[in-house]
Every structure is written in C-alpha cells, then in structure tokens.
Amino acid sequence: MRALITRPAEDAKDIADALRARGFDVAIEPMLDIVPLDVPAPDLTGVQALLFTSVNGVRAFTKLTARRDLPVFAVGDATAAAARVVGFANVESAAGDSAALARLVRARLKPADGALLHGAGSAVAGDLAGALTDDGFEFRRVTLYEAPPQTALSPPLARQLKGREIDLVLFFSPRTARTFVSLIRAAGLAESLDRATAICLSHAVAAALDGIPFRYVRVAVRPDLAALLAAIGPAGGEVSEQPKPEPSAPAAPAAAPPLPPPRRRGGLG
Numbered sequence: 167m168r169a170l171i172t173r174p175a176e177d178a179k180d181i182a183d184a185l186r187a188r189g190f191d192v193a194i195e196p197m198l199d200i201v202p203l204d205v206p207a208p209d210l211t212g213v214q215a216l217l218f219t220s221v222n223g224v225r226a227f228t229k230l231t232a233r234r235d236l237p238v239f240a241v242g243d244a245t246a247a248a249a250r251v252v253g254f255a256n257v258e259s260a261a262g263d264s265a266a267l268a269r270l271v272r273a274r275l276k277p278a279d280g281a282l283l284h285g286a287g288s289a290v291a292g293d294l295a296g297a298l299t300d301d302g303f304e305f306r307r308v309t310l311y312e313a314p315p316q317t318a319l320s321p322p323l324a325r326q327l328k329g330r331e332i333d334l335v336l337f338f339s340p341r342t343a344r345t346f347v348s349l350i351r352a353a354g355l356a357e358s359l360d361r362a363t364a365i366c367l368s369h370a371v372a373a374a375l376d377g378i379p380f381r382y383v384r385v386a387v388r389p390d391l392a393a394l395l396a397a398i399g400p401a402g403g404e405v406s407e408q409p410k411p412e413p414s415a416p417a418a419p420a421a422a423p424p425l426p427p428p429r430r431r432g433g434l435g
Contacts, residue, residue, distance in 0.1 A: 167333040172197045172342050195323050197345040198313040207231040208308045214280030221248040226310035227285040228252045241267045243390050264292030277302035288312045315345040319353050327358040336365045343374035365397050
C-alpha cells in the first residue's frame with residue numbers, strides 16, 4: 167500500500183520511517199512551505215516562559231537566540247521533544263491543542279510573574295492569546311516564520327492519484343487539510359480518493375476535508391504520533407472512527423475494516 171504524508175519533509179521523517187517499517191511505500195507531498203523570517207532576536211525582557219505551538223516555532227526561535235534558560239510550554243509531545251533536543255531543560259507538553267496549552271499554563275504559572283512569549287508562524291490555530299489574556303497574563307506573540315500553501319499538486323502525485331494508487335493520506339493540521347482539498351478540487355481529482363483512507367490528527371483536521379469522498383476518515387484519539395499510527399492499523403491501541411460528513415448522502419459505516427496487508431509499489435521518485 168502507498169501512504170501519502172502531507173506535512174513538510176523535515177517534519178515527516180519520523181512518521182515516514184514508522185510507515186516504512188510497517189511495509190508501506192511512502193510519498194511525501196508537503197502542502198505548506200516553511201519559510202523562516204529575517205527578524206531580530208525576540209526581546210525576552212520580563213518574560214517568564216516561552217510557548218510553542220509547533221516544531222517549526224522552536225526551530226525558528228533557536229536560530230535567533232542562544233537563550234535556553236526559560237521554561238517552555240509546548241502544545242504537544244513532538245514540539246516538546248524538539249525543544250529538549252535544542253537544549254531547553256524545563257519543558258512541559260500539553261499533549262493536545264491550544265486550549266490544552268492554555269489550561270496547562272494556567273495551572274503552572276501566575277500572571278504576576280511575568281509575560282508569556284509565543285514563538286509562532288504567521289498563521290495560528292485557536293485563540294491562545296485570547297484565552298490567556300482573559301486570565302490576566304501579558305501575552306506577546308512573535309511571528310518567526312511563514313507557511314505559504316502550495317499552489318499545485320506535483321506531476322508525480324497527480325499521476326498516482328489518477329491511477330488510484332494512493333491508499334492512505336495522513337493529515338496533521340486543518341490548514342494542511344484545507345490546502346489539500348483546494349488543490350485536489352482544482353486538479354479535478356477528488357473522485358480519485360474514493361478508495362483511500364484519510365488519517366487525521368484531530369477531529370478539527372477531519373472536518374477540514376469536507377468535499378473529498380474518502381472511503382473512510384479515521385481520527386487519532388490523541389494528537390501524537392503513537393495515536394496516529396494506532397489509527398492506521400488493526401493493532402496498537404484504541405481508535406476513534408469518524409465517517410466523512412456528507413449531509414446529502416447516506417451515513418458512512420461507523421467503523422472502517424482493518425487495512426489489508428501492504429503490497430510493495432514504487433515511490434514518487
């Protein structure tokens with residue numbers, strides 16, 4: 167079977183390796199480009215903690231400053247791991263979304279102890295700033311990178327879609343999913359995915375796939391790599407199934423059958 171990963175190549179390595187270990191052919195087609203911005207090092211005066219909602223935020227921040235002494239609060243385990251790799255010692259993961267991160271910050275920090283600095287991209291999901299300023303925190307967001315969407319599918323992927331050679335598509339953010347939907351519709355290839363399964367990091371990601379007739383849409387029970395892998399195969403933990411919403415059509419089956427054993431085919435090249 168062939169799996170398509172839609173996240174940037176640098177972020178796709180772990181999931182690609184895990185899928186290849188299971189016998190999948192893997193194609194990587196980033197829906198977003200990651201472009202670090204040429205900006206000054208963030209002013210950390212009066213900052214009590216750093217907030218990161220993406221691995222790319224961590225990478226961009228650490229290219230601008232050598233400071234590693236502040237506590238880090240990360241949206242998920244992958245972002246937390248990236249912060250530890252670059253030298254942050256005091257790191258906590260919310261293991262969820264921006265709302266979970268806000269709850270973790272409220273539980274650990276006090277507004278009187280200083281400002282919060284969020285190292286982010288130009289597009290952010292959720293209202294982390296609103297949630298924390300409502301609780302009295304001084305919230306500073308610095309935009310460290312942009313993530314412009316792709317404008318067309320690559321020719322190799324378009325050929326594979328036309329041949330219905332993609333069996334599994336993995337999605338990691340609502341924006342990535344919306345970009346994929348836009349490109350698939352523009353190419354007139356939506357129907358080519360009627361035999362494929364979408365694997366989504368959250369229900370918000372799954373909702374962004376509206377209009378693409380995937381055979382099944384599966385949602386990880388937690389927004390992390392282990393849960394995403396569990397959603398793919400018949401083994402490896404609890405799986406939350408979500409049929410693709412189609413208001414004008416009969417409801418899809420409540421649960422997808424196990425995927426058949428992978429069969430080898432060539433990659434994108």
